[in-house]
Amino acid sequence: MKKAPIYVLVMLLSLGVFTTVQAAEKEKTTEPVEMPAEVRVMLDRLEEIKGMDKSDLERSEKKALRKEVRAIKTQLRTTGNGIYISAGALIIILLLIIIL
Numbered sequence: 001m002k003k004a005p006i007y008v009l010v011m012l013l014s015l016g017v018f019t020t021v022q023a024a025e026k027e028k029t030t031e032p033v034e035m036p037a038e039v040r041v042m043l044d045r046l047e048e049i050k051g052m053d054k055s056d057l058e059r060s061e062k063k064a065l066r067k068e069v070r071a072i073k074t075q076l077r078t079t080g081n082g083i084y085i086s087a088g089a090l091i092i093i094l095l096l097i098i099i100l
Contacts, residue, residue, distance in 0.1 A: 039079055042072045 035043075049065055057065070085093075 036079070039076065042076055046072055 046069065049069055052065075054062055054065070
């Protein structure tokens with residue numbers, strides 16, 4: 001029974017070593033990705049709003065700009081073609097894989 005903690009310690013240390021080695025081996029190559037025209041227009045509008053001088057705007061105008069920024073950001077998130085998994089779902093999936 002005295003060997004069990006040693007095995008657990010070695011296993012945990014080896015997991016840490018493999019992740020750092022794999023992270024160091026990856027080469028970062030950035031390929032230029034073309035953005036759709038709608039996305040470019042939305043990003044330009046966000047930059048325009050960010051560069052505005054908002055000190056002379058009224059409260060209602062500032063509120064409208066905030067709503068517009070939120071709407072643009074939600075649209076940009078939905079245009080991403082990725083699959084998002086929550087942390088809870090990921091844990092459940094891993095547990096099911098381990099059990100089965």
